[in-house]
Amino acid sequence: MLKIKNLVSGYGSVQILNGANMKVENQSIVALLGGNGTGKSTILKACSGIIRTWKGSINFNGEDIQNLPPHNIVEKGLVQVTQGKDVFPAMTVLENLKLGGFTLKSKQTLNDNIEKVFNYFPRLNERKSQLAATLSGGELQMLCIGRGLMSNPKMIMLDEPSAALAPQIVLDIFKNINKIRKDGLTVLVVEQNVRMALLLADYGYVIKDGVINVEGESKKLMYDESVKDSYLGGGGTTANV
Amino acid sequence: MFKGFKLTRKLENTLMLVFTLIFLGYISMSPDMNLESLKGVLIIGITVGIIYGLVAVGISLIYTGLDVVNFSHGEFFMLGAFTGLTVYNFLIDGELIYAIFPDAYGWVGYVIGLFFAFVVMGLFGVLIERVFLRPLTKKGGGYTVAGMGIIICGFGLSVVLLNLAYIIWNPTAHPFHADLGLPINIGGVTLPMTYLWMLVTGFTVAGALYFFLNKTKMGLGVRAVAHSKVISNLVGINVPLYISIIFGIACALAGLAGTLVGPTYQVVVYMGYIILLKAFASAVVGGFGSLPGAIVGGFTVGLFETSCAFFISGSHKDAYAFLLMIVVLLIKPTGFFGVQVKMKA
Numbered sequence: 048m049l050k051i052k053n054l055v056s057g058y059g060s061v062q063i064l065n066g067a068n069m070k071v072e073n074q075s076i077v078a079l080l081g082g083n084g085t086g087k088s089t090i091l092k093a094c095s096g097i098i099r100t101w102k103g104s105i106n107f108n109g110e111d112i113q114n115l116p117p118h119n120i121v122e123k124g125l126v127q128v129t130q131g132k133d134v135f136p137a138m139t140v141l142e143n144l145k146l147g148g149f150t151l152k153s154k155q156t157l158n159d160n161i162e163k164v165f166n167y168f169p170r171l172n173e174r175k176s177q178l179a180a181t182l183s184g185g186e187l188q189m190l191c192i193g194r195g196l197m198s199n200p201k202m203i204m205l206d207e208p209s210a211a212l213a214p215q216i217v218l219d220i221f222k223n224i225n226k227i228r229k230d231g232l233t234v235l236v237v238e239q240n241v242r243m244a245l246l247l248a249d250y251g252y253v254i255k256d257g258v259i260n261v262e263g264e265s266k267k268l269m270y271d272e273s274v275k276d277s278y279l280g281g282g283g284t285t286a287n288v
Numbered sequence: 289m290f291k292g293f294k295l296t297r298k299l300e301n302t303l304m305l306v307f308t309l310i311f312l313g314y315i316s317m318s319p320d321m322n323l324e325s326l327k328g329v330l331i332i333g334i335t336v337g338i339i340y341g342l343v344a345v346g347i348s349l350i351y352t353g354l355d356v357v358n359f360s361h362g363e364f365f366m367l368g369a370f371t372g373l374t375v376y377n378f379l380i381d382g383e384l385i386y387a388i389f390p391d392a393y394g395w396v397g398y399v400i401g402l403f404f405a406f407v408v409m410g411l412f413g414v415l416i417e418r419v420f421l422r423p424l425t426k427k428g429g430g431y432t433v434a435g436m437g438i439i440i441c442g443f444g445l446s447v448v449l450l451n452l453a454y455i456i457w458n459p460t461a462h463p464f465h466a467d468l469g470l471p472i473n474i475g476g477v478t479l480p481m482t483y484l485w486m487l488v489t490g491f492t493v494a495g496a497l498y499f500f501l502n503k504t505k506m507g508l509g510v511r512a513v514a515h516s517k518v519i520s521n522l523v524g525i526n527v528p529l530y531i532s533i534i535f536g537i538a539c540a541l542a543g544l545a546g547t548l549v550g551p552t553y554q555v556v557v558y559m560g561y562i563i564l565l566k567a568f569a570s571a572v573v574g575g576f577g578s579l580p581g582a583i584v585g586g587f588t589v590g591l592f593e594t595s596c597a598f599f600i601s602g603s604h605k606d607a608y609a610f611l612l613m614i615v616v617l618l619i620k621p622t623g624f625f626g627v628q629v630k631m632k633a
Contacts, residue, residue: 121524150524
């Protein structure tokens with residue numbers, strides 16, 4: 048579904064990605080792991096067109112999408128969900144969701160999609176006429192994911208859906224991500240909560256210094272010594288889930 | 289206000305109220321004070337206010353959309369007035385409009401003039417944004433180095449447009465004889481028809497803008513782009529297009545306001561300068577970046593200015609708007625509507 052080949056990119060004149068290679072299969076959940084500042088989010092931003100791709104190619108559904116304007120990439124069905132708090136605080140939950148479906152042409156599809164999102168996250172239905180600024184952290188994350196689903200995407204890319212949330216809420220959101228996959232979407236998750244992400248995902252990539260360092264089936268990856276050493280705190284049992 | 293002394297919201301509001309009461313008390317002691325003059329001041333103040341409001345809304349729209357203050361906005365007002373005047377004179381000079389509307393040619397011509405001022409200035413604004421501002425806004429606005437560049441570019445643009453108007457229309461004042469009929473009497477106040485046109489058109493356009501921003505899909509997009517360009521990109525909004533739309537709407541409003549003001553004074557190339565400063569004061573009073581605030585600020589400045597000019601002294605008319613701006617900045621630095629919606633941490 049998504050193939051990234053030798054991706055080189057960065058901010059301004061600072062190069063972050065030094066030739067990353069990735070592949071996301073159709074209807075799978077893929078986890079992209081790594082420490083701070085290794086380029087996880089940069090890959091997502093390059094895919095969604097917010098920053099320019101310097102070298103290499105990004106192929107989505109057989110089409111090269113590198114350096115297309117961001118709204119065209121959304122129209123092709125690739126949507127990035129940014130970290131938790133990126134909503135429109137002065138608008139209601141419903142308006143936020145409507146903005147998510149901005150590329151939709153028909154009003155009927157828009158309303159159907161709003162229903163669909165409320166099915167995944169019933170909490171949003173209760174709060175639909177509140178301003179987004181009044182939501183709690185977990186609800187904001189639900190709103191962000193819901194907004195991403197509004198445009199009928201084929202694949203969504205989630206940027207740290209578990210950041211700064213209570214474990215119970217993280218579990219709830221991850222269950223919903225699994226449900227979204229079962230309904231036919233492809234998911235790419237960027238995470239710092241490595242253990243949780245590997246439990247959810249089918250396949251994992253570990254990024255280090257702008258290149259993919261380790262990759263493999265997530266079950267294998269969980270017992271991989273180098274991953275354990277770098278990200279799971281060595282002991283394995285002591286890492287908190 | 290003082291170092292290490294922060295006003296609470298409640299204290300701010302109390303101080304504003306005290307200032308208003310002192311002001312009202314002061315003007316009520318004026319020898320000119322009576323019901324007739326008060327009615328006149330109210331109507332003129334609101335009329336002038338809606339014009340300031342329309343220009344201030346444009347400044348606020350550009351500020352939220354492009355993250356810069358557009359210092360050439362007054363020139364769009366001036367060019368709009370000239371566009372309206374030229375179209376009106378062209379129509380009245382031609383025989384065609386008499387043939388179609390033998391009785392009411394005056395206001396039909398004026399409406400067409402208003403329409404052209406709106407559309408031409410809107411398209412001109414889009415052109416200016418695409419050609420001159422786009423290369424700069426790409427690098428960022430606000431407090432960045434590029435943002436400073438755009439502000440200076442705004443001043444330069446102002447000079448260029450002013451001189452362009454010099455070349456086309458020469459520096460003499462052009463009278464705008466809009467034939468709109470005899471003055472009418474509203475509640476004992478004799479009001480020239482131009483003022484009625486300002487009131488009605490101003491309120492209609494402000495209402496239409498409110499409807500556009502809150503009820504239509506494009507308006508939703510405009511508000512989204514005004515809040516955050518990155519998130520707007522991610523939800524699939526064509527951000528560069530919407531920035532052009534924002535700039536176009538703002539310039540169209542200024543052009544419309546120009547043609548509305550034209551018949552009350554004269555149309556002259558300098559007219560954009562003072563309206564820019566007054567509209568800027570209105571935007572600050574209402575809360576910079578807030579659209580309802582810009583309209584309310586326009587009314588406040590219009591009413592304050594008119595009542596001071598009438599009851600205190602007419603010779604310092606242009607200073608009162610800035611007096612009010614200074615008072616509001618001292619007491620309530622955010623302006624009336626300048627409260628940003630804070631996210632829960």
